[in-house]
Amino acid sequence: MATITIKDVAREANVSVASVSRALNGGSGVTAETGQRIREVASRLRYIPHAAARMLITRRTNTIGALLPDLYGEFFSELIRGIDLAARARGLHLLVSSSHDSSDDAAAALRAMQGRVDGMLIMSAHVDDAFLRANLPEGLPTVLINSAVKNKAYGVINVDNYACARAMVKHLLDVGHKNVAFIAGPENNFDAQQREKGYRAAMAKFASKIAPNVVAGDFTEEAGYRAGQELLAQKKRPSAVFAANDMMAVGCMHAFREAGLRMPQDIALAGFDDIPVARYVSPPLSTVRVRIVDLGRSALESVATILENPDHQVAVRPAFGCEIIVRETCGASRVAASHKKSLS
Amino acid sequence: MATITIKDVAREANVSVASVSRALNGGSGVTAETGQRIREVASRLRYIPHAAARMLITRRTNTIGALLPDLYGEFFSELIRGIDLAARARGLHLLVSSSHDSSDDAAAALRAMQGRVDGMLIMSAHVDDAFLRANLPEGLPTVLINSAVKNKAYGVINVDNYACARAMVKHLLDVGHKNVAFIAGPENNFDAQQREKGYRAAMAKFASKIAPNVVAGDFTEEAGYRAGQELLAQKKRPSAVFAANDMMAVGCMHAFREAGLRMPQDIALAGFDDIPVARYVSPPLSTVRVRIVDLGRSALESVATILENPDHQVAVRPAFGCEIIVRETCGASRVAASHKKSLS
DNA sequence: GGCGCGAACGTAAACGTTTTCATGGCGGCT
DNA sequence: AGCCGCCATGAAAACGTTTACGTTCGCGCC
Numbered sequence: 001m002a003t004i005t006i007k008d009v010a011r012e013a014n015v016s017v018a019s020v021s022r023a024l025n026g027g028s029g030v031t032a033e034t035g036q037r038i039r040e041v042a043s044r045l046r047y048i049p050h051a052a053a054r055m056l057i058t059r060r061t062n063t064i065g066a067l068l069p070d071l072y073g074e075f076f077s078e079l080i081r082g083i084d085l086a087a088r089a090r091g092l093h094l095l096v097s098s099s100h101d102s103s104d105d106a107a108a109a110l111r112a113m114q115g116r117v118d119g120m121l122i123m124s125a126h127v128d129d130a131f132l133r134a135n136l137p138e139g140l141p142t143v144l145i146n147s148a149v150k151n152k153a154y155g156v157i158n159v160d161n162y163a164c165a166r167a168m169v170k171h172l173l174d175v176g177h178k179n180v181a182f183i184a185g186p187e188n189n190f191d192a193q194q195r196e197k198g199y200r201a202a203m204a205k206f207a208s209k210i211a212p213n214v215v216a217g218d219f220t221e222e223a224g225y226r227a228g229q230e231l232l233a234q235k236k237r238p239s240a241v242f243a244a245n246d247m248m249a250v251g252c253m254h255a256f257r258e259a260g261l262r263m264p265q266d267i268a269l270a271g272f273d274d275i276p277v278a279r280y281v282s283p284p285l286s287t288v289r290v291r292i293v294d295l296g297r298s299a300l301e302s303v304a305t306i307l308e309n310p311d312h313q314v315a316v317r318p319a320f321g322c323e324i325i326v327r328e329t330c331g332a333s334r335v336a337a338s339h340k341k342s343l344s
Numbered sequence: 345m346a347t348i349t350i351k352d353v354a355r356e357a358n359v360s361v362a363s364v365s366r367a368l369n370g371g372s373g374v375t376a377e378t379g380q381r382i383r384e385v386a387s388r389l390r391y392i393p394h395a396a397a398r399m400l401i402t403r404r405t406n407t408i409g410a411l412l413p414d415l416y417g418e419f420f421s422e423l424i425r426g427i428d429l430a431a432r433a434r435g436l437h438l439l440v441s442s443s444h445d446s447s448d449d450a451a452a453a454l455r456a457m458q459g460r461v462d463g464m465l466i467m468s469a470h471v472d473d474a475f476l477r478a479n480l481p482e483g484l485p486t487v488l489i490n491s492a493v494k495n496k497a498y499g500v501i502n503v504d505n506y507a508c509a510r511a512m513v514k515h516l517l518d519v520g521h522k523n524v525a526f527i528a529g530p531e532n533n534f535d536a537q538q539r540e541k542g543y544r545a546a547m548a549k550f551a552s553k554i555a556p557n558v559v560a561g562d563f564t565e566e567a568g569y570r571a572g573q574e575l576l577a578q579k580k581r582p583s584a585v586f587a588a589n590d591m592m593a594v595g596c597m598h599a600f601r602e603a604g605l606r607m608p609q610d611i612a613l614a615g616f617d618d619i620p621v622a623r624y625v626s627p628p629l630s631t632v633r634v635r636i637v638d639l640g641r642s643a644l645e646s647v648a649t650i651l652e653n654p655d656h657q658v659a660v661r662p663a664f665g666c667e668i669i670v671r672e673t674c675g676a677s678r679v680a681a682s683h684k685k686s687l688s
Numbered sequence: 689g690g691c692g693c694g695a696a697c698g699t700a701a702a703c704g705t706t707t708t709c710a711t712g713g714c715g716g717c718t
Numbered sequence: 719a720g721c722c723g724c725c726a727t728g729a730a731a732a733c734g735t736t737t738a739c740g741t742t743c744g745c746g747c748c
Contacts, residue, residue: 359727696742
């Protein structure tokens with residue numbers, strides 16, 4: 001209970017507190033012999049430096065804050081895992097604040113972290129330039145994850161939604177589908193916007209004769225279900241549907257099956273995210289996978305880099321790649337092989 | 345850049361630092377008028393108290409640490425969400441350290457948190473009584489999640505795996521299956537042990553003529569697949585199989601389907617956890633659901649309670665209940681209704 | 689042998705709060 | 719009118735480190 005301080009160690013080892021500090025930190029400035037003795041005493045006494053006192057004088061918390069939105073399960077845990085892994089590798093601590101749903105909520109969470117962190121990792125839909133300027137102390141190293149904000153003051157790491165969506169649409173066209181429709185995500189969602197842009201770009205480039213066919217959605221299974229019904233009701237039913245995320249694809253799948261359609265024979269389907277469920281629906285869903293662990297890891301390394309050399313201008317990390325996961329719903333030829341692989 | 349301190353506020357408001365401190369914290373001991381003026385100046389100057397300095401003098405970090413193992417995605421994020429929600433409601437911060445796979449790893453993570461937290465939330469397979477005594481400073485409020493450790497010094501919150509497994513087995517017996525087999529989890533896993541005990545208890549009580557039939561597993565899909573094959577190779581094939589978790593149930597399902605068996609007509613199947621995938625496999629998997637968010641929330645409240653009145657003896661919270669989710673694989677009669685409900 | 693220099697170590701200031709204690713003023717009671 | 723006590727306020731100590739700056743000592747070189 002009686003917390004023991006550096007003074008206790010100093011007294012027990014017959015040295016001054018300064019020497020104890022030197023021995024335990026740098027190690028330079030003390031004899032190898034005394035250093036040894038001090039360390040010995042310290043561990044015998046189970047001395048643990050008072051973190052707050054150290055922070056106070058050092059002006060370093062060795063902690064990074066992570067501000068995350070109310071995230072879908074799988075994505076969240078993978079992201080945290082990546083961040084945490086990288087943080088521990090660098091001896092940094094991780095202060096998290098997740099599941100805030102309003103802008104005010106996020107602002108409060110952000111302010112609460114003030115002074116407890118050396119840098120911030122922020123991922124949130126509510127975050128824009130004004131928000132950051134209002135709630136972030138200037139000079140605090142900050143990296144934005146999946147954000148549309150473009151400001152020299154912040155690092156940004158984004159998934160290359162545009163290129164990935166484009167690639168998936170191209171794939172669908174390549175395997176023979178002409179009339180590819182798209183189920184959009186929430187309007188104000190940056191990921192969703194980029195994916196839609198990717199869809200439109202691919203259509204414009206590789207299927208210029210077909211008009212883009214976009215129906216509304218909001219990333220929920222429910223919306224996917226409705227969008228599926230809407231697409232089936234169209235005069236000219238699309239031959240393939242690309243949903244802006246897997247949840248909507250799953251909902252869409254229900255609508256198709258309800259209508260008695262087989263996939264991919266009657267209609268093809270693809271999603272985005274490769275959530276675990278994608279493998280287990282039947283037929284297994286073709287989708288686009290993002291390496292989320294790497295995203296988190298990279299985000300942390302980025303903020304750590306800024307931390308280490310503040311002069312160094314904020315490096316905008318290259319956007320992250322994804323990979324096309326070919327399962328059964330997209331009607332590609334190499335179905336069997338791909339499916340087996342994805343199960344192993 | 346120039347961080348502004350309480351002194352700056354004091355000077356600007358023509359008061360002493362003591363008054364500023366009082367005005368910003370308790371509010372008592374200072375005129376309403378001066379208090380107002382001070383708060384005004386503080387917010388104009390965008391003053392934010394230096395957390396470390398406050399911790400140093402207060403000996404309170406207002407932070408609790410969470411030590412978590414390498415957890416399966418869904419479970420992890422739900423748990424964190426619950427913890428985080430409760431923490432923010434109480435104005436506490438959350439320092440997380442996850443995905444450590446060895447005991448040494450966990451010890452290092454634990455030690456690194458020393459002095460940065462007021463209390464700990466620990467969930468890990470590697471944690472036993474000796475480990476805690478060696479790595480945890482005595483007197484640090486600690487709550488263990490899903491742990492077999494019984495020590496008056498720590499709070500413990502467990503899922504009632506035993507009762508839930510027992511209930512599921514009873515359900516399988518109730519709907520007419522006689523010969524219920526069990527696929528076990530890892531031997532050293534506490535959850536797995538409890539679930540197996542629940543299985544054995546239910547069999548002993550409600551199907552005393554049938555010998556328990558347990559095959560080995562380790563919570564992976566792969567193990568479930570092998571266990572499924574093993575069960576099919578038995579002289580007398582079981583009429584129902586209860587897997588210790590959903591992942592193994594899914595693997596088992598693959599084995600059954602590979603053998604041309606239909607579920608539930610030819611053989612029934614049930615899992616544990618209600619991971620999202622359970623709804624999407626076909627046929628949808630009957631399983632046992634645990635309210636993980638509540639588990640996390642409750643764990644945090646528990647440690648916060650200890651924090652607030654240290655005298656109060658550590659309350660061992662009652663174990664958490666679960667619910668039986670009846671879908672299609674268990675062959676119960678009310679399939680349609682239940683399925684519809686679970687999708688809504 | 690003295691002088692200077694570097695290494696080992698000690699002293700004390702500084703970090704930004706909270707909190708205890710002292711001080712002064714003001715109002716109410718006798 | 720005088721005194722007591724309360725309340726707002728200020729001064730200063732304390733929290734446990736790190737680090738700049740002295741001080742001492744030993745050693746090599748002139």
